[in-house]
Amino acid sequence: MATVLSVNVNKIAVLRNSRGGTEPDVVQAASACLDAGAHGITVHPRPDARHVRAEDVYALSVLTRSRGVEFNLEGNPFAPPRAGYPGFAALCAETRPAQATLVPDSDAQITSDHGFDFMGDLGSLRERIAELRELGCRVSLFVDAGCPVIERAADVGAQRIELYTGPYAEAFARGDCADAVAACAETARRAQAAGLGVNAGHDLSEANLPTFLRGVPDVLEVSIGHALIGDALYRGLDATVKRYLEAIAHGG
Template sequence: MTVLSVNINKIAVLRNSRGDTLPSVAQAATTCLGAGCGGITVHPRPDLRHIRPDDVRTLAKLLRGGAAEFNIEGNPFAPARDSYPGLLELCAEAGAQQATLVPDADGQITSDHGFDLLKDAQRLKPLIRELKAAGCRVSLFMDADSAHIEHAAEIGADRIEIYTGPFAHAFEAGDCGRELDLCAKAAERAQAVGLAVNAGHDLNQANLGVFLRTVPNVAEVSIGHALIGEAIYDGLAPTVRKYLAVIAAARG
């Protein structure tokens, strides 16, 4: 069944807005785990605007022993600075089960495109090798309409994560057929060369079911912004359970 990995960046955004310790990132993760999610996702950035390296270390201790998978996202090309040691160093130190590599620049509000493997493949290849040597499964953030999805397997990645933002926006506009078809075809192409498929960005309770019913064999969905937003009204644990019910219904 598709694993739900909850991205808790937004908890850190709220905490950082007051410069204190609350709400607790660790308590949020514990609540999500108690509600049954299969993974915790964080996306630390060099500017420390939400999840910080100390959060990663705290969560690594919490998740040690296999309570759930720890997925750390980020730009592998961003250099270390100040207290940010670099993505590869954080993944190795935390013992993350999965590293999701994302080509986001420092100034981006959120990830909004996948890798161009014609341009980035040779830079990524040794970094993927280093992450896998540290015990991390490696997933590459990719656009559904990329012509180069198969290259991810050639440079050693284990998975791709389909960037689902365009699908989610089309769904909200009431006409998602084309974007949904692109996602399904991207998954089929990836799986044909031995890659597993994750998905994430702007997925929510309304659009997740149709996505999973159409896109074959999605291994994991990473959901944060919508889930945390919905939890403001319904509570964190009940919201996680609602997502798990959507996943179960979609997979029968």
């Protein structure tokens, strides 16, 4: 199965929020990405509404459903509701994303920087996953390469993992990524042996995608936002999405 591209449009909302108002329009940007050939749209709403907000999630769910593409909603299932943020489970219940990617982030983090460690009592995580699957969501868990107990992701009911590729991207930029690729590949194989599908995301770019996909077997989906939106400032969304799709093809 070919790797699919889900574009994270959080950064469009960051630009909009820096000025207030409605421009640039998150839904229009997502639509442009889909027109260019992207296979889905990802957003990671934060409780502090620093970028995409609940109303964006609702609007993007309508767009993706009308286009027949995947909507991937990321978030911390344990973050409590607050004004303007109904909670991750509530957003999933209202929008029914095709995929819910659970991330153990906190408000203090600028961006997601680690995965679940699967140590200790996982009862609460198992309950959250069961609730999301009952809604019809495929559940993916954000994990670190080299996680020693990756099989426990399957034990708690997840159907996929998303490899945190930040360390790989840093190693690629230094020119010594062989060990990072090997760690991702080994984790992917163990996850697949446990019956889990493998996604990947964080700091993946047009430059480092082919090497990653050549080294890591059977990656089903990559979720890319920061680098892709940055590149689009120079090239435009249409050309950039097409170049990322070419990079994925070169890694296949």
